[in-house]
Amino acid sequence: MDSTVISTSLPALALDMNVDPISLKLALTSYLVSLAVFIPISGWMADRFGSLTIFRSAICVFMLGSILCGVSSTLPQFVAARFLQGIGGAMMVPVGRLVILRSVEKVNLVKALSYLTIPALFGPVLGPPLGGFITTYFHWRWIFFINIPISILGLYLATRFIPDLKAEQVAPLDLKGFLLSALGCSLLMMGLATAGRHLVSGEVALTCVLAGLVFLAAYVWHARRASAPLIDLALLKIPTLRAGVFGGSFYRVGIGAIPFLLPLMLQLGFGYTPFHSGMLTCASAAGAMFMKTIAARFLRRYGFRRVLLVNGALGVLGLWAIATFTPQTPYLLMVVILLIGGCFRSLQFTSLNAISYADVDKLRLSQATSMASVAQQLSIGMGVVLAGFALQMSNEIQGHATLVAQDFWPAFLVVGAVAACALLMLRQLPHDAGAEMAGRDDNRPA
Incomplete structure (x- = not known):
């Protein structure tokens, strides 16, 4: 929720800190860079010091970063506080996913990962409207202060339910x-x-x-x-992991731009309030949540390769469809497009996350998880950077003094084109890639 609640508050943050809205891409990327930097070492720390110990420490660091975000008055202060938040977020990563990967058979892994991510999808659903509501009717600083009671609840739940697992043998850092x-x-x-x-x-x-x-x-x-x-690059010799990392990275560059571009377009271009912008933005997350419940059925019937190629193309078209939005576009039509697009993107991410581990043995799962997680965060951050650059170029080429609605459609086309490049890499997957994980017969024609 914390990573999405800020998106609808960017214009208000920019006004309060007296900076250009595009400059706030630094606040988004600093959080993602912090995740990418500390995710690899957090896996080692969880193995060395125990999952519960690291998870509770992560919550405390995250809560401190939230408090500092709430009291920040300048962009450098805010960026530094977001970086600290990212350290806490990165330290939480290995606990949930590694426990699932090490304890579930591959044939049930897609379903297990869906169970793991469905609750997390409530964050993207609640984040944008909650952030918009707080910004519109209270103050953006309360977006970060609400993390305090949530973190306290998290400490209690972690203590009660998460075992303090440690690895028997841990290589030196x-x-x-x-x-x-x-x-x-x-x-x-x-x-x-x-x-x-x-x-x-x-x-x-x-x-x-x-x-x-x-x-x-x-x-x-x-x-x-x-x-x-720290990250074993030799793992990239595994074709399915290589496709998941590189193909997934290109796809996430395009999709990672949406939380940055869409709220700015709706508020600065269309004149929506932060609350109305947030309500519209959460449509994508609602579609994503629905798709997680049936993703395993699609993969079992059609296989990873076909789903990744066909559904990936549909997801890119859904991203380009956002470029057609104008202030005159009916609200309901925008909701439908974002809802359907969210379904496509959710199925693609579920498939990419699963295929990455299809041929990785359990002894190297920690390394593979670190590699995939780092690539994921860097590519999302790169999507924000690319979107900000494309938006800036569009604004300057068209000669507008401030951001207007016409500046946004070229940016959506650019990030969509990058996402489409992922399909070229995913075509290299064998037809029976991930057959065991999808619950398919290896000899069934693709």
């Missing part, structure tokens, strides 16, 4: 790999996110990008030689 990957991811994303709106000079932004690429290249060199790397 790859500290060098952690530092290289952390510096690479953070510098690259921050350099891209700060470019173009004079948050820092162009030279500084370019230096961050180049330095980030150098650190990431150094990590690749290190990982190929380390005995126990």
